[in-house]
Amino acid sequence: MPELPEVEITRLGILKRVGGRRCTGAVVRETRFRKAAPANLSELLKGQCLRSIERRGKYLIWSFDRGYIVSHLGMSGVMRIVDPKATEPVKHDHIDILFGDLAVRYHDPRRFGFLIWLPESQDPHDLPEIAKLGEEPFSDDFTADRLHSALANTSLPIKEALLTGKYVVGVGNIYCSESLFEACISPLTPANKLSTKRLERLVAAIRQVLTLSLQEGGSTLKDFVSAEGEQGYFTLNAKVYGKAGKPCSCCGRPIKKLFKTKGRHIFAVTAKEDIDVLLAINDEDSIPPLQRP
């Protein structure tokens, strides 16, 4: 489940290995994704230098000499650096972008992701789905004050509000659950009921959780070289996500998993939530300190 850290680590891994190299072609074995991939990608890319890659939310924008690749990993996408001659493509290895003796290999069983080409005349930032994205979590513009204003018009539970991507990007189900836990905020709290002070907790928690994950993943960056490099998924260290029934690391009581209608939007919460509900929402003095791992 790629979220911001996985996408960022993917970006760094690709840049480190093939940044500045000239594309020598591409192999497209599958074009059916959320957006169709160009079957003629090889013609489009051949001879062009990969100048840089920018991340916006969970999207990657690859700048070439005469245009851009815009990619998204969706739910199950992985990009690895392989030696295309030595590594036979396996099932769901859909696209190889070749850079001489190395290739970026895009693997995506569920095909919820995509990889498209934009000519240089088209600014990727103008794509509707990119243009409308919320704040980057590490941006100076992602502040409790602004978040407070932005959330004023939504009564969605904070968990759902965060997942829309309208307010902050790159935070999916896992990191959202973890961040709310760290910030001692019930995922069910209506978004417009959270005070600025409490949102300061949330902003700090989101950054803390993402930073930790980036550090974890960063240590596995070298694995990009090998085809079998496993992802350094943060779930290994998750305190609430996927931990239903396990004792809470904070209070020891079992972690509860709340469902909302037919299993959509699972809220991973802990017994800590019970405490939270009892707290007056603006009783800031009652908020326990952020946990340090």
Add this chain to the structure above:
DNA sequence: ATTCCCTCCTGCGCGC
């Protein structure tokens, strides 16, 4: 405008 619900897709784990 906001919120709800469905869709895309495959792999996996569960119960029978």
Add this chain to the structure above:
DNA sequence: TGCGCGCAGGAGGGAA
């Protein structure tokens, strides 16, 4: 052992 079901989840889009 094998089969079917339901779940997982990012994001768009249409309906309410």
